[in-house]
Amino acid sequence: MRWRSVAGWSALTLVVAGGGVLLASKRSSRLSSKTEVKTAGDGIPLAAVERGDIDMDVHATGELRASHMMVLTAPSVGGGSLEITQLLATSSAVKKGDIVIEFDPGEQRYKLDQSRSELMQAQQEITKANADAAVLAAQDKVAELKARYGVRQAELDVQKNEIVSSIDGKKNELALQQAQRVQTELQQDSQSHKESGQATVYLATEKYNKAKIAMEQAQQNIDKMRVAASMDGMVSIQKNPPTEFSFQGMALPDYHAGDVVNPGSTIAQIVDPKGLELNCKLSERSSSSVALGEPVEVVFDAMRGRTFHGQVKTIGGVSRSQFFDSGEGDGVEITVQLTEADPQMHAGFTAQVLFLGEKKKNVLYIPRQAVFMKDGKRFVYMKAGSGYEQREMKIDGESESRAVIEGLSQGTLVALVDPTAPRNSGNASGAATAAGTGAP
Numbered sequence: 001m002r003w004r005s006v007a008g009w010s011a012l013t014l015v016v017a018g019g020g021v022l023l024a025s026k027r028s029s030r031l032s033s034k035t036e037v038k039t040a041g042d043g044i045p046l047a048a049v050e051r052g053d054i055d056m057d058v059h060a061t062g063e064l065r066a067s068h069m070m071v072l073t074a075p076s077v078g079g080g081s082l083e084i085t086q087l088l089a090t091s092s093a094v095k096k097g098d099i100v101i102e103f104d105p106g107e108q109r110y111k112l113d114q115s116r117s118e119l120m121q122a123q124q125e126i127t128k129a130n131a132d133a134a135v136l137a138a139q140d141k142v143a144e145l146k147a148r149y150g151v152r153q154a155e156l157d158v159q160k161n162e163i164v165s166s167i168d169g170k171k172n173e174l175a176l177q178q179a180q181r182v183q184t185e186l187q188q189d190s191q192s193h194k195e196s197g198q199a200t201v202y203l204a205t206e207k208y209n210k211a212k213i214a215m216e217q218a219q220q221n222i223d224k225m226r227v228a229a230s231m232d233g234m235v236s237i238q239k240n241p242p243t244e245f246s247f248q249g250m251a252l253p254d255y256h257a258g259d260v261v262n263p264g265s266t267i268a269q270i271v272d273p274k275g276l277e278l279n280c281k282l283s284e285r286s287s288s289s290v291a292l293g294e295p296v297e298v299v300f301d302a303m304r305g306r307t308f309h310g311q312v313k314t315i316g317g318v319s320r321s322q323f324f325d326s327g328e329g330d331g332v333e334i335t336v337q338l339t340e341a342d343p344q345m346h347a348g349f350t351a352q353v354l355f356l357g358e359k360k361k362n363v364l365y366i367p368r369q370a371v372f373m374k375d376g377k378r379f380v381y382m383k384a385g386s387g388y389e390q391r392e393m394k395i396d397g398e399s400e401s402r403a404v405i406e407g408l409s410q411g412t413l414v415a416l417v418d419p420t421a422p423r424n425s426g427n428a429s430g431a432a433t434a435a436g437t438g439a440p
Contacts, residue, residue, distance in 0.1 A: 038413065045416040046383055047367050049408045054365055056289045056357030056399050062280035062298070062336065064349040068272040070231055072100055075224035076263045077108065082225075084259050084267070090237045090346055094229040094270065101227040101267055108221040115215035122208035129204050133197025140190035147183035154179040233270040236346035271347050278310065278336040280353050285368075287332035289357050289398055290315060296336050297354045303344060312355070313337040357399070365402045370414045371395065380405075381420075383413035388420075 038046045074082050086102040094100060154176035161169035229235075239252040240259055255267050278298060282290065290312055298308040316333035336353065371378055371393060378395055381388040396404040408414070 037416065040383065040415075041386075042419070044388075044419050046413040047370055047416055049364055049366050049405070049410050049412045049414065051362065051364050051410045053359060053361045054363060054397075054399055054402055054404060055359050056397055058282065058286050058289050058355040058357060058400060060280040060282055060286075060334070060353045060355070062278040062334075062351050062353045064276055064300070064345060064347055064351065065279050066236075066269065066271040066275055066347045067277050068275035069233070069236075069347065070229075070270045071266055072227050072229075072268045072270065074101075074103065074261045074263050074265045074267055075221065075227070077221045077224065078263075080107075081260045081262055084255065084257050084261065087237065087255060087257050087267070088235045090235055090254065091344055092235040094233065094235060096229055096231050098229045099226050100229050100235055100270070103225040103227075105222045105225040108218050108225065112215060112218035112222065115211050115218055118211035119208060119215055122204055122211050125204035126201060126208060129197065129200040133194070133201065136193045136197060137190075140186065140193055143186050144183070144190060147179065147186045150179040151176070151183050227267075229270045231270055231272070233272045234346065236269040236271050236348065238266050238268060239348075269347060273341050273345070276338060276341060276345060276347070277313065278338060278351060278353065280334040280336065281331040282334055284332055285398055286400060287315065287334065290334060290355050291357075295356045297356060298336070298338065298351045300345070300349050300351045302349055303342070306342075308338055308340055308342075310336045310338040358397075360397060360404055363396070363404045364406070364408065364410060365404050366408075366414055367416060368398055368401055368403045370416050371403045371405075372418060380408070381415040381418065382408065383415065388415055 036048065038048075040046055083104040084101060085104050086099075088094065088100050092100075154172065157172040158169075158176050161172055164172075237254040237256075240255045240261075241252060255261070261267065278296075292312050292315060294312045296310045296312060298310060299306070300308070312334060314333075314335040316335070334355075366380065370380055372380065377392055379390055379392045382391050383389075391407070393403075393408075394406045396406060398404070
């Protein structure tokens with residue numbers, strides 16, 4: 001792979017907002033010569049327009065992502081955390097339906113046994129309630145027959161009132177009224193007993209249904225404790241985030257058997273190995289040197305010593321940058337399609353990416369930091385006597401550290417910092433040092 005180190009400093013430090021985390025990114029460049037920096041009397045670092053060959057390569061970092069994947073999560077069940085008992089290793093090849101993750105079903109089995117016991121108890125209560133209702137209905141039926149007989153007997157006695165004394169006639173009428181009242185009360189009691197029995201049976205039936213649903217739910221949860229692959233592919237185990245505290249840059253372990261997780265947590269992914277793509281983000285200026293179909297060389301951080309190849313698949317629109325972008329604006333999403341795969345690859349791998357741009361021969365170029373932008377125009381500050389002349393430039397291409405230009409002669413001196421901006425001696429000397437290394 002065509003990687004060469006640039007002499008001097010090449011670490012660009014980014015301060016993440018609020019985090020205070022320093023990130024260093026070493027950039028390399030395949031320039032044929034080192035830019036010589038001069039310092040004007042006013043402390044402004046200057047570089048001369050040079051002629052030569054430039055490789056329009058662009059370096060970037062990328063992350064391997066899957067264009068086609070399925071997520072495997074811990075089942076959403078009640079009762080708290082779940083313990084992983086078995087888990088396939090990353091890069092394991094699986095077929096649709098193969099078991100990838102198993103969780104401890106102990107708690108759900110306990111719920112299943114408890115619900116089954118409640119179901120059997122409810123069945124007994126239903127049987128008892130039905131039997132009690134049947135006995136009570138039989139007793140009420142006998143009592144109603146007796147009451148009906150009493151009313152009939154009292155009616156016959158009342159029919160004898162014409163031949164008995166008035167006192168006995170009055171007694172017969174009172175006896176009839178009493179018999180009818182008893183019959184009415186028994187009928188009401190019978191209806192009340194019937195409704196009460198139905199209510200008891202209903203409550204026992206509801207208890208039965210509730211226990212049955214709980215038992216079925218527990219069985220379903222037990223079945224969920226074995227998570228299967230929903231498609232053919234490779235297993236990619238996810239990182240296990242800390243439960244108490246974390247900090248940016250903290251190395252996180254993968255999930256493994258014995259870990260306790262919350263329901264709904266993403267444990268693994270099933271990735272189509274043929275659908276792995278590398279996603280990069282370039283500044284707007286760097287992305288201008290990248291073209292569709294351009295060859296790419298990739299070295300994965302987890303697979304050092306091997307170089308993979310690919311080509312630019314898509315060049316997206318500008319997206320908002322999450323980090324400081326050295327004043328170069330927002331980033332452009334680049335997708336790289338790898339031409340080869342390896343079973344060890346999985347989503348989340350980071351990589352160093354080299355976009356192999358065209359080689360421009362016998363061109364005039366200057367350090368890219370000598371090119372400034374204002375109102376959408378690109379210009380340089382050309383040394384003119386004791387001052388500087390601002391001149392608009394046509395840029396024919398840019399590498400990470402050089403800009404190919406037109407309109408200036410070889411040897412013309414240009415400022416590496418804005419001579420019109422407020423500065424101090426420390427800034428000027430620092431800029432001169434930086435420019436002397438030829439760093440991007």
